[in-house]
Amino acid sequence: MSDCRLYLITPPKIDLATFPALLASALDAGDVACVQLRLKDVGDDVIRRAIDALRPVVQGREVAFILNDRPDLAAAGGCDGVHVGQDDTPYAQARKIMGRDAIVGVTCHDSRHLAMVAGEDGADYVAFGAFFDTTTKDPKARAEPEILSWWQEMMEVPCVAIGGITVENCAVLVDAGADFLAVSGGVWNHPDGAAAAVKAFNKVIAGA
Ligand SMILES: Cc1ncc(COP(=O)(O)OP(=O)(O)O)c(N)n1
């Protein structure tokens, strides 16, 4: 059985009247290691309100709550961590803002060099992607599963696989050594609903 775990990313748009209950049902359906709140092109108040609505749902279930892009709002809002990309707040500054006990993850696209730099700097995980076509964003790179196997042999720092991951295509990434599968559309757009998707991802992971 694999040690790989699910890393949920919120949908691009969320309605705070309904999404907290949907998220709760997804988290109650199976193992999820963390949830990343990812809202692009919205004001700080929208992000703050989303943190306030979702953080108790996530942390109340012993799941880590991570904010995308914004270490300042993550620290102020009581998040467990932040995810930063190569064009976001640099890792060292994010770490300084978040503190040494927080989770700080870094996007590394398909770059072994970027991942080694992030790992040596102290990142809690490195993220590789995109592994598959995705409509959630226009990814900068296409990664191959071999990069996960290479990383596992080289480094102790956990690696996250992201980009177009679904119940149907995820097994190859689990087999290649992903510590986490970061998934948005593969859960929220699943034809049987988000809870069924979480259950199905866990079944594939357990069988890999
Ligand atoms: C787990 C995880 N991996 C990669 C990303 C992408 O981050 P970034 O390249 O900064 O792009 P945006 O998500 O900010 O559009 C991520 N968010 N999470």
Ligand SMILES: Cc1nc(C(=O)O)sc1CCOP(=O)(O)O
């Ligand atoms: C946010 C993000 N970052 C990516 C990268 O390659 O760095 S791919 C991606 C989209 C993730 O959503 P979905 O699971 O719907 O494809």
Ligand SMILES: [Mg+2]
């Ligand atoms: Mg970013």
